[in-house]
Every structure is written in structure tokens, then in C-alpha cells.
Amino acid sequence: MTMSNTGGRRRPPTIHDVARVAGVSRGTVSRVLNGGHYVSPAAQEAVNAAIRKTGYVVNRHARSLITGRSDSVGFLLTEPQERFFEDPNFNVLLRGCTQALAAHDIPLLLMLAGTEDERRRITRYITAGHVDGVLLVSSHSGDPVAEELRAAGVPLVACGKPIGLGSKVSYVAADDRDGARDMVRHLLGLGRRRIGMVTGPLDTPGGVERLAGYKEVLAEAGVPLDEDLVVSGDYSRASGEAGAERLLARAPDVDAVFVASDLMAQGVLTALQRAGRRVPQDVAVGGFDDSPAAVAASPELTTIRQPWDRISAEMVRVLLAQIGGEDPAAVILPTELVERQST
């Protein structure tokens, strides 16, 4: 009995080897591997022992070839990538999805569709069946990749409500509108009445919903809406800074600002401090996201926490269900107000 292990890799054990060692047939080993129905306890035991002894690991390629499944899913980012790579929430999402999938022993393939070429390649790859489903990050409207995948019948779960795709695509999103409501109520509760807002991009559902929540609560509180108090941004830090400057110019009596993202809120803080306003004494500032930027800011930001860990877990759950044949589903998760120093 020689253990030749000099240099290169040894040929890994196959299901045949396991069957031989366990004294059963391939079929029985396969049955043990796939749930173990209709196998005697004795055989079950023998097979498991043989697997341990041989160090057998199933060859996924061979399995996929016959089952037609790949037992892997794609994580697809079609968003302008700079925005996301700058946003730490993206990392939380990516990590959450990876780990949730790992629990099911499903690898995650990272796919970035930047150029037109990449889009084509990735679309081909996916529709050819090389992944069983796709986790999609793409909030901007009319995404051609998403539409193609949906049309091809590929199981798909979007992060955030996608615009323009029918109700046939699943998504998981935080309750943006309710989060916005909570924040504005909080600012009202502090006695502020001249509450400004820096919105997100209004071609995204998140941007629209947060603005809607803001308006709703003002209306409900009987505070008249002043359009001068609303400026729009694009979630970037720079746009927050610029937005705050416009806001101060148009409505110098502003006493609170609800900002649709923490990154923008950082910019707002910078602009306010440069203009000599104290936060929170003169102007209270509320962010959105509870990103690391929120605690990095000074003063630390009061913000709305999006449950990113739950979002990723739900995305994976819904995707796997859909791969298993269930219908598309929409999941809305509650947000949470996190009070810090800026209000």
C-alpha cells in the first residue's frame, strides 16, 4: 500500500471508489448523497464511513451535467459601479449573500456588467444555464440585462424594487417610505418645522419613496410643503454638499434636514459647518442607511438603519424558493431609527 503523493495532485476518489469501499453499488451511494431515502440504515452507515475514509467529494460538474442544475448562483451588479463600490452597504450585502448561500453549499459567482461587451457576455453566460439564478443589484430604470434575464425565465431576485419590470420579478427591499416617515416624525418631535430634504435620484424607487414619506408626514402634521426646502442629489457625498448649499441659499431659516443617504449627509454636515451652522443646535440632520459613514461623521449621524443582513438573507431565501419552482415574491422589510448626535 503506497501513498504516492510526490508532486502534482492525485486523482480524487469517485463515487465508484466509495461504492467499492462500502461494498454497495453506485446507485446506493448516490442515494445517500441525495437525501438518503430508500436506503437501509446499514448501507447508510457503510457509505458514510467510506466517504470519510476516502475523503470523497462529489464532482459537481458530473452532477450538473445530468441534473441540468449548476448549484451556483450569480451576483450581478449592473449599476454604475462607482456608486456601489463607494458604498459600504454594498459590501454588507455581498457578504450576507455569500454567507447565506454558503449555508446551502452554493457558490456565488460575482458578475460585473460595466461595458456593453461585459453585459453581452454575462447575459449569454447566465441564459446558457451556467447559474441557476441571479441576485441582481440594479436600481436604475429600464435595465436591459434584467429585462433579458426575466424574459429568458431565469430566476431573479432584485435588491430594491426594480422600475419598469412587471410584477413578475421578485425583489427584497427595505421599507423606504416608512423609514422616511419615522425620521421626519422624529425631526418634528424635536420641534423643528422648517425641515429640508436632500433626496436621492428620483429615477429610483428608493429616491421616490423616501421623498413620498417626507411629504406624507409633513401633510399629516399640517406643515405646509415648501418646494424650496427640497433639493435632489445622487447619493454621493459631493451631491450632499452641493445640495446643502443650495438649500441654505434658498431657505436660510432651515432648522432640520432629512438626507436620503448617510454619504450625502456627510456632505451636508460639511456644508453646514462651513456656513457656520451648529449641528444639531441650529440645524438637525438625519441620514439614511446607517452606513459606517454615519458613525464616521462628526457629529455622529442619526439615521435610518436598513436591515442589510436580513435583506441579503431574504434575497437568497426568495431566490432559492424560486429556483425550486415557487412564484416570484416581493419582500418589504422594516427599517429602524438610530438616534445619535446629529439630532
Add this chain to the structure above:
Amino acid sequence: MTMSNTGGRRRPPTIHDVARVAGVSRGTVSRVLNGGHYVSPAAQEAVNAAIRKTGYVVNRHARSLITGRSDSVGFLLTEPQERFFEDPNFNVLLRGCTQALAAHDIPLLLMLAGTEDERRRITRYITAGHVDGVLLVSSHSGDPVAEELRAAGVPLVACGKPIGLGSKVSYVAADDRDGARDMVRHLLGLGRRRIGMVTGPLDTPGGVERLAGYKEVLAEAGVPLDEDLVVSGDYSRASGEAGAERLLARAPDVDAVFVASDLMAQGVLTALQRAGRRVPQDVAVGGFDDSPAAVAASPELTTIRQPWDRISAEMVRVLLAQIGGEDPAAVILPTELVERQST
């Protein structure tokens, strides 16, 4: 001729279909697919036309089953994950690797080894041959996963010089020592003589090398080394802030600080400003990384740019070469001083 496309996905075309349409044999189609040697121009053309017509995409599982290759690589993060998920450079690296691999039509599998369970699962997955090679991010010493993979003969390229593994593992790293030298020379060139340093963790080669470069240049300039001027951090923002406070307490006459990361440098700026020191007039601050944090800081940081785009490209190049049978290699890439407002 019916195009039945009602509901579910159609069975995708196989190499047989292409062969039939092109009027050649499977073998010829396969040859066209794999480089096209020993095929007549006429056959070549016919096959390509048939591929376009049928929309054929190779079934990677079937191919892998016979070639033994998976044509995919893993991107493995074994580092304490918080540190990296907080660092935007990680995203640049991940994106760069993904894109460089995409150019070779190789998917990237994201693997996060946090818990002991995950480590075992991932090690099994990799050593079972489900990926052809691994891009490793793990700078901390004595990583058991890395050692296991190396021992199993899995092609491996580390980001940054790994500690404790022999010379048998490839790596790509920025020239930390030379970058540190550049920065300290720059500070000396500004006339500063009481130059402090906040180091990175000294169980990482990066941390060690940057400190070494600092000492070298001081020695070379005849400035005596004052141990009071050297404090250590862990690359986090908080540790930069704490480090600067210690530094100010021990050496109030400090007139410049070389900080081993931009994130820490942000903390240093905060601490200096709180202590009433003006940057750069009273104390010049130099960072390392040229991360987004560098331009986000105020004043904007002078820093050492690590060529992350080139690092990722080189990691992929070296890994593919190694998968192709070449020997492990070490690649050191030059850094670049980026002057901004903080010096």
C-alpha cells in the same frame, strides 16, 4: 417550423446541433471551439456560422468533466473580514480581479472563510478541484487555509507578501518599503525633522516594510531615530486617532506624521485638529493607500498610491500562468506619491 417558447426554458443547443447545421462532425466543432488548429478555413467558417445561427454556448460542466479543469477561480478572503469590508481598496481589488478574469472568460467565485466551519468547507471545495486556482487575501501570519492549499498543490496567488509560507507561494505586492521611503523623503524635503509614524500591524509584512522604509530614510538623512515618535496601529480609523493622541503626549514637538494607512490618517487628522494643531502648517500628515478616504479627509491627504488596478491584473496574470504550469512568482509593483493639501 414551430418555435415553441411557451413557458419554461428550451433545451439549449449542443455541439451536435452545431455540427449538424454546419455539416461537419462534433470533432471539428470542438476543434474550432478550442483554438481552431487543424481545421480548414471553410469548416471554420461553416462552424462559426452555425454557432451564430443556433446561439450555441458551450456547456462548461461537460467540458470540465473531461478536461479536469473547472475554468473558474476562487477569490478567498480569510482575513478578519471587518477590516477588509471597511476598506474601499478591497473593492477595487475585487473588481479588478473580476474584470481581469472576465477578459479570459473565467468566472470568479467569492469565498469568505470566517468561521472554522466555513474554512473546512471551502478548503474541501477547493482541494476537490472545483476551482483551478485561488486568489488569496490574507495578510495575517500563519494562515492555516493558505498552508493547506499550498500543501495540496493548488495554484495560489496572495495579495501582499504572505508570512510564514515558504517561497513556494506566489504573491503580488506594492513596494511598501519604497513607498514609505518616498513619503518620508517628501516630509524631510518640507524641512520637517520631528517626523512621527503611526505604523500598521507589525505582524503583517506591509506594516513591517513601511516602518523599515521610514527608519531607512531617517538614518540616511542623519536624523536620529526617536522611539517616542513611533506608535503602532491596526489600520483602523480609531487606532489612528488613538495613535496620534499618544504621539502628541509623548512628543509634543512633532512636526510631521507618516501614517501607514489613509483610514488611520483620517483619525490622526481628527486628533490633531482637536488638539489645536493646524495641518499642514503645524504638523504635516502623510497617508498610505490613496483610498477614497484620502480625498474625503479635510485637508485632503498627501498619500502613497498603491497601484491596485495593476495589482489585481498581475495577480490574475500570475495565477493563470501558474495554472498553466509555470512556477510560482513574486511581483513587486512601484508606488507613487500623490501630493495633496496635508503636507
Add this chain to the structure above:
DNA sequence: CATGCTTCTGTGAGCGTTCACAGTAGAGAA
């Protein structure tokens, strides 16, 4: 005209699995 060489093409086998089917053994019912 035979021989060898080069260039190209088709064919069978096999990669490691799963799946459908056939078959066996044992228990209980007629």
C-alpha cells in the same frame, strides 16, 4: 507507381454522476 509527409476530418470511448427501471428479499394477506 509506391512512399512518405502534412493537413484535415470523423468516430468511439469515456469523464463521474443521476435517473429510470428491473429485480430481490422479506412480510403480511388471501
Add this chain to the structure above:
DNA sequence: TTCTCTACTGTGAACGCTCACAGAAGCATG
């Protein structure tokens, strides 16, 4: 006993591809 049913097991075929090999055709050389 004989039949039926259940619980389990083994076997061949197939998944779609690549590889090795055999052979054909064309052309130059002896």
C-alpha cells in the same frame, strides 16, 4: 402455498463534451 406489497439494491443509459486514434485527401519525392 401463493400472491401482493413494501423496502431496498444494482445496472445500463444518458448528460455534452474532449481526446486519441484512424483514416482520407493532397502533394511532393523517390
